[in-house]
Amino acid sequence: MGQAGAFTTSFxxxxxxxxxxxxxxxIISTVEFNHTGELLxxxxxxxxxxxxxxxxxxxxxxxxxxxxxxxxxxxxxxxEFDYLKSLEIEEKINKIRWLPQQNAAYFLLSTNDKTVxxxxxxxxxxxxxxxxxxxxxxxxxxxxxxxxxxxxxLRPMDLMVEATxxxxxxxxxxxxxNSISVNSDYETYMSADDLRINLWNFEITNQSFNIVxxxxxxxxxxxxxxxxAEFHPHHCNTFVxxxxxxxxxxxxxxxxxxxxxxxxxFEEPEDPSNRSFFSEIISSISDVKFSHxxxxxxxxxxxxxxxxxxxxxxRPIETYQxxxxxxxxxxxxxxxxxxxxxxxxxxxxxxxxxxxxxxNNFFRMFDRNxxxxxxxxxxxxxxxxxxxxxxxxxxVGGKRRKDEISVDSLDFSKxxxxxxxxxxxxxxxxxxxxxxxxxxxxxx
Amino acid sequence: xxxxxxxxSSGRLLGRAYDLTALRELARLPQSTNxxxxxxxxxxxxxxxxVAMEVQKEAQRIMTLSVWKMYHSRMQRGGLRLHRSLQLSLxxxxxxxxxxxxxxxxxxxxxxxxxxxxxxxxxxxxREVEVPAACVPPDGEQPLPEPMDTQEEEEAPPRAAxxxxxxxxxxxxxxVCRKRRSSSLSDGVDAGLVPSKKARLEEQEEAKDSSxxxxxxxxxxxxxxxGAFPNLARVLQRSFxxxxxxxxxxxxxxxxxxxxxxxxxxxxxxLSVLVRAVVAF
Numbered sequence: 001m002g003q004a005g006a007f008t009t010s011f012x013x014x015x016x017x018x019x020x021x022x023x024x025x026x027i028i029s030t031v032e033f034n035h036t037g038e039l040l041x042x043x044x045x046x047x048x049x050x051x052x053x054x055x056x057x058x059x060x061x062x063x064x065x066x067x068x069x070x071x072x073x074x075x076x077x078x079x080e081f082d083y084l085k086s087l088e089i090e091e092k093i094n095k096i097r098w099l100p101q102q103n104a105a106y107f108l109l110s111t112n113d114k115t116v117x118x119x120x121x122x123x124x125x126x127x128x129x130x131x132x133x134x135x136x137x138x139x140x141x142x143x144x145x146x147x148x149x150x151x152x153x154l155r156p157m158d159l160m161v162e163a164t165x166x167x168x169x170x171x172x173x174x175x176x177x178n179s180i181s182v183n184s185d186y187e188t189y190m191s192a193d194d195l196r197i198n199l200w201n202f203e204i205t206n207q208s209f210n211i212v213x214x215x216x217x218x219x220x221x222x223x224x225x226x227x228x229a230e231f232h233p234h235h236c237n238t239f240v241x242x243x244x245x246x247x248x249x250x251x252x253x254x255x256x257x258x259x260x261x262x263x264x265x266f267e268e269p270e271d272p273s274n275r276s277f278f279s280e281i282i283s284s285i286s287d288v289k290f291s292h293x294x295x296x297x298x299x300x301x302x303x304x305x306x307x308x309x310x311x312x313x314x315r316p317i318e319t320y321q322x323x324x325x326x327x328x329x330x331x332x333x334x335x336x337x338x339x340x341x342x343x344x345x346x347x348x349x350x351x352x353x354x355x356x357x358x359x360n361n362f363f364r365m366f367d368r369n370x371x372x373x374x375x376x377x378x379x380x381x382x383x384x385x386x387x388x389x390x391x392x393x394x395x396v397g398g399k400r401r402k403d404e405i406s407v408d409s410l411d412f413s414k415x416x417x418x419x420x421x422x423x424x425x426x427x428x429x430x431x432x433x434x435x436x437x438x439x440x441x442x443x444x
Numbered sequence: 445x446x447x448x449x450x451x452x453s454s455g456r457l458l459g460r461a462y463d464l465t466a467l468r469e470l471a472r473l474p475q476s477t478n479x480x481x482x483x484x485x486x487x488x489x490x491x492x493x494x495v496a497m498e499v500q501k502e503a504q505r506i507m508t509l510s511v512w513k514m515y516h517s518r519m520q521r522g523g524l525r526l527h528r529s530l531q532l533s534l535x536x537x538x539x540x541x542x543x544x545x546x547x548x549x550x551x552x553x554x555x556x557x558x559x560x561x562x563x564x565x566x567x568x569x570x571r572e573v574e575v576p577a578a579c580v581p582p583d584g585e586q587p588l589p590e591p592m593d594t595q596e597e598e599e600a601p602p603r604a605a606x607x608x609x610x611x612x613x614x615x616x617x618x619x620v621c622r623k624r625r626s627s628s629l630s631d632g633v634d635a636g637l638v639p640s641k642k643a644r645l646e647e648q649e650e651a652k653d654s655s656x657x658x659x660x661x662x663x664x665x666x667x668x669x670x671g672a673f674p675n676l677a678r679v680l681q682r683s684f685x686x687x688x689x690x691x692x693x694x695x696x697x698x699x700x701x702x703x704x705x706x707x708x709x710x711x712x713x714x715l716s717v718l719v720r721a722v723v724a725f
Contacts, residue, residue, distance in 0.1 A: 079521075087523040113522055175526050194526040225527045244527055277506075277538055281531045334535065335509060340528060 028431035030418055034098035034106065037422040040068055040429055041108055042436055043093025047077040049110055049163075051121060052438075068438050072121055074163040077112040089114050095180050097189070099202075107166070109189060113176040116191050118167035118202060126154040172198050172208045179229045185236040192229035192241060199253075211259050212241060212251065227342075228288045238263075240290070240297055246283035248299060250310065266297075266308050268315045278330040278339065286342035291351040292423075298354055300345040303327060305356050307368065320366045320373065323358045325396040325407045338412045349424045357416025360405065361432045362392060378416060378430045378437040389439065496550040503543035510536045 026044035033040050040052040053071035080089040090113055099107040105122035130152045135141050175194035182189045190199050190211065197212035212229075216222055224245040232238035237253045249262035270279065282302035289298045296317075297308045303324055306316035322343075326333060333339040338359070345356040357363045358375070366373045375392045395404035418431040426441030510532050517532070518524050 085523070088521050090522040092522075176522070178527075222526075222530065225530060227527065244530060277542070278535070280534045280538070284527075284531065331506075334506075337513070340531065 027434050028418060028436060029092050030094065030096050031420040031429050031431045031436070032096045032098060032108075033420050033422055033429070034108075035100050035423060037424060037427065039071065039098070039106060040420065040438070041096045041098065041110075042429075042431065043076065043096050043110055044434075045090075045092045047075055047079070047091030047093060047112065049074055049076045049093060049096065049108075049119070051106075051161075072161040072163055074119070076110045076117060076119065076165075077115065080114070082114075094177060097180050097182050099182055100186060102186075109180050109182065111177050111180050111191065114170065114173055116169040116177070116180055116200070117165050118169075119163050120166045121161060121163045124160045124162060125156060125158075127157040128152040129155045167202065167205050169200055169205050169208070172200075175225075178227060181229060181231045181239065183231045183236050184234055188236075190229060190231065190239065192226050194225040197226065197229055197239075197241060197259075209257070211253060211257070213258065213260060227285050230288055230290055233290050233292060233294045235294065240288055242285035242288040242299055244284040245280075246285055246301060248285065248288060248297065248308065264310070264313050266313050266316075268306070274327075276327075276330065278334060281339060282330065287344040289345060289347060291347050292349065293351055296351065298345050298347060300343050300356055302339065302341075302343075305345050305354060305366065307354070318368060320354070320364075322356055322364055323362075323394070325394055326359075329407070333412070336412060338415070341415055341417060343415075343417050344419060346419050346421045348421045348426070355419055355421060355428065357419055357430070359412050359415050360410040361414040361416060362394075363416045363419060363430055376439075378432045378435075380435075491553075493550050493553045496546045496553065499546040500543055500550065503539045503546060506539040507536055507543065510539065 026046045026048065028042050028044050030043040031040070032042075038054050040054075042050050042052075044050070049072075050070060051072040052068035054068050055066035057066050076093060077091040079091045081087070082089055092112060093110050094113065095109075095111050097109045099109070099118075101107075105120050108119050108121065110117055110119060129136075130150050132146060132150060132152075133141055133143075169191070173191065173193040173196065175196070177191050177193045179192040180189060181192075188199055188201050190197055191208075192198075192212075195213065195215040196210055198208040199211045200208045212226070214224070214226065224243045224247075227242050227244055229239060229241035232240075238250065239253070240248055240250045242248045246267065248266040250264035250266070251259035252263045253259060255261070255263060270283070285299045285301050287300040290296070291298065295310060297310065299306050299308065299316075300322075303322060303326060305320045305322055307318040307320075308316045330339060343357050345354060347354055352369055353365055353367050355363060355365045361378045362375050363378060364373060364375050375394070376389045377392050390403075393401075393404045394410070395401065395406050397407075400406050414432060416430055416432050420429040422428070428439050430437045430439065514529065514532050517528050
């Protein structure tokens with residue numbers, strides 16, 4: 001990766017398709033590759049986490065790239081009840097973030113609305129056998145029958161992957177957690193809810209530092225909420241958070257303990273020609289992501305994706321229209337609640353391509369260098385192995401060509417909110433409601 | 445939307461010259477309204493009044509929808525979401541401003557000089573529910589579920605829940621915003637929007653049934669929905685009967701205080717009660 005030229009010709013063709021379906025009742029709510037891309041974690045509405053692992057390339061089939069198979073499944077969060085407020089706390093997993101691997105085990109953070117948990121996923125492929133005091137079934141042996149001394153030995157067993165909760169970070173958020181982000185120091189992480197951001201140390205579960213608090217003294221004066229937050233990939237003192245008003249604030253934790261005063265403030269002045277009844281709510285940013293280089297941030301609002309240079313606060317350097325044909329349909333989208341959908345956006349490994357989801361199981365990719373873009377569909381029909389994905393086009397008016405789909409035929413119940421891109425290869429994971437699609441690039 | 449509403453520093457909301465531009469902005473609304481608006485833009489023969497009425501209806505529809513959504517979001521698992529509530533409040537505020545502006549426009553077009561007092565009877569009745577609700581912002585949510593449980597009507601409970609949280613917000617911005625325009629508007633419109641609550645309560649306690657309106661400033665709902673609403677009045681009467689007796693005493697002090705307020709608060713009180721409801725969690 002890193003060669004834009006080689007990529008642009010092939011990124012439009014994603015022929016190898018792997019397709020996994022989780023249980024029908026569970027809508028996937030988050031997708032995340034780990035730092036090497038070997039593992040892919042998905043969280044669903046039922047509080048479960050499913051981890052996929054990439055097959056090692058076998059020597060027999062050199063050209064066959066590894067496919068992802070289920071590695072581990074565990075119940076991360078259960079529904080809870082807040083007795084004080086008489087509220088049910090949903091078990092839906094809002095975000096999963098991997099920790100970099102430091103030993104044989106894998107660690108990830110998963111969060112629902114109120115509680116963050118650190119999970120350790122480890123393999124066990126050996127089992128001690130030959131205990132002195134216990135027999136094979138584990139029952140204690142009668143001491144009188146023990147006549148010899150033997151040392152238990154480790155014998156191979158079938159691979160077992162077990163997930164254990166190592167830390168539970170609870171009771172720190174009054175409002176609903178929308179983001180978690182692991183710091184580049186690998187010792188701390190932050191969790192953000194609607195009004196506050198807390199900094200945690202992985203080792204300490206009963207304390208957290210509040211680093212951002214935008215709750216007004218008088219809640220009547222509330223005008224914006226925090227919608228997403230992320231740490232800088234390299235600078236452990238820097239993070240950004242986005243708001244419902246379409247602004248991004250970059251904060252430096254060295255400046256003060258409470259980062260209410262931002263270091264940088266990114267806001268694009270509103271285009272008066274685009275002003276409409278729903279302008280305010282479609283400008284709400286649903287996702288913010290640092291580029292891998294740390295130089296840029298990407299934000300997703302309802303209709304666009306914007307790339308900002310950290311050095312320029314007054315406007316984004318690039319704006320991509322994801323589905324501008326919806327601009328005239330905002331009232332209908334308000335009626336069916338689609339206008340509140342929170343789409344995510346992702347960078348590819350070299351920061352040259354960005355991807356985000358849309359409706360009708362469409363997802364869009366934008367090549368920042370060539371300015372080309374493509375719309376692809378994640379659907380069962382297209383998911384035959386090695387099928388080449390055909391670019392799709394939405395017809396906005398006038399004559400509809402043969403392969404085009406008209407705006408009114410779009411299925412708004414099929415939305416792609418969560419996508420992930422392998423950190424170094426052209427492998428993408430796309431969550432379409434309760435199906436997970438994994439697309440891989442053509443073998444060169 | 446709010447920009448052209450606030451432009452009326454001279455007193456008139458919009459001169460005729462403005463109408464088209466402003467109404468074109470309103471053309472972001474759905475197709476049905478679009479048709480009228482675009483036609484109006486092209487041919488001045490289409491009466492502006494009809495356009496304004498269409499806009500009014502649409503704003504009303506959006507407000508009703510928003511209130512329903514707010515209720516519905518409260519019922520969902522996980523409780524009220526602050527961000528969603530904020531967004532819904534923003535829409536409600538915009539819809540409300542739109543409605544009021546269109547209404548003012550319609551009134552202006554009806555008569556060049558508004559009569560000394562043209563109370564909008566449709567706007568008055570909802571005031572009764574305002575006072576008790578105003579006295580009981582978040583607390584009112586607690587007793588409300590019980591009477592709501594007994595409601596057979598599907599829509600009455602949501603309306604009840606929403607009214608008691610939202611009803612307080614709506615009139616205040618209107619009242620205060622009206623103050624920003626000159627007094628030429630005040631007579632006709634303010635009478636409808638700045639009711640003497642005390643007088644209303646005493647006079648129209650029996651007429652509560654017609655007051656069961658969801659967003660307080662809106663005219664009565666269409667006939668088919670009206671069947672659901674009469675119960676609202678009874679619900680509120682039952683829950684807040686004690687407060688009703690206190691209400692008139694409290695209200696006279698409130699309007700003067702508000703009258704003294706020079707400018708519309710940027711952060712809408714509409715959000716306030718809703719948010720207070722959220723904080724009550």
